[in-house]
Amino acid sequence: MSEYRGLVLHIQDGTEDGSEAWFKNPDSQASAHFLNPKSGGLRQLVDTDDKAWTEAAGNAYWISVENEGRGGDALTPSQIENCAQLLAWIHQTYGAPLQLTDDPNGRGLGWHGMGGAAWGGHYDCPGQAVLAQRGQILARAQQINNPTNVQEDDMPSAQEVAAAVWSYGLADPDTPGRAVAAGDIQAYADHRHNVLYGQLAGLSAAVKTLAGLVGQGIDTAAVVTAVEQAIAAAVVNVHVDVTGTNPTASKGN
Numbered sequence: 001m002s003e004y005r006g007l008v009l010h011i012q013d014g015t016e017d018g019s020e021a022w023f024k025n026p027d028s029q030a031s032a033h034f035l036n037p038k039s040g041g042l043r044q045l046v047d048t049d050d051k052a053w054t055e056a057a058g059n060a061y062w063i064s065v066e067n068e069g070r071g072g073d074a075l076t077p078s079q080i081e082n083c084a085q086l087l088a089w090i091h092q093t094y095g096a097p098l099q100l101t102d103d104p105n106g107r108g109l110g111w112h113g114m115g116g117a118a119w120g121g122h123y124d125c126p127g128q129a130v131l132a133q134r135g136q137i138l139a140r141a142q143q144i145n146n147p148t149n150v151q152e153d154d155m156p157s158a159q160e161v162a163a164a165v166w167s168y169g170l171a172d173p174d175t176p177g178r179a180v181a182a183g184d185i186q187a188y189a190d191h192r193h194n195v196l197y198g199q200l201a202g203l204s205a206a207v208k209t210l211a212g213l214v215g216q217g218i219d220t221a222a223v224v225t226a227v228e229q230a231i232a233a234a235v236v237n238v239h240v241d242v243t244g245t246n247p248t249a250s251k252g253n
């Protein structure tokens, strides 16, 4: 190899076994750095120090991967993952940028047909279906290359969760804009638990009161009053400590 511009995608237009046999036959004058089966990991046929016989005038500049499949096939999820891992490795090892390219003199993730006649005139390799998947390969390679950003982009931090919880149900009118701690999540859960406990206690008391009134011939207004009093007597007042320590609950009245 005289330069490392990136990775070139191919389609075998055949099976993994058939391609391997063909590439291992010196008379074929064909090879590739890597084979990418529909399932399973990459297999390497040519050291990346050496050029493979893959894309003619591009051989000395590009690492090549032959994906198992027929022309027009899309890559399997496993093949996309393998290509992304390989692209990330090429980036980390040789400094090829994580970007798409359609230029044989460019750098990044390319494809066989972009080299035109100088690359053997394989304009349909790897085919439109695979070309449409290049964005997925690139995005995954970028994730692999920078897992810290993956976490920041895809997973909310404890701080973000706490802030969302706070804005949803734990708004504190006394200290607007207070910084939210991760411990607020537990505080909020305890708070909701205590509210529910209070509601259940009130309903339970109401049912008991109603049951006690059955058959006593009392008027509707008096029933309503009795039930309201029972609920008021049973409801739990909840105090959440907004300084971040555990909430405390105290019985009302």
Ligand SMILES: [Zn+2]
Pocket: 009, 010, 011, 054, 112, 122, 125, 126
């Ligand atoms: Zn090709």
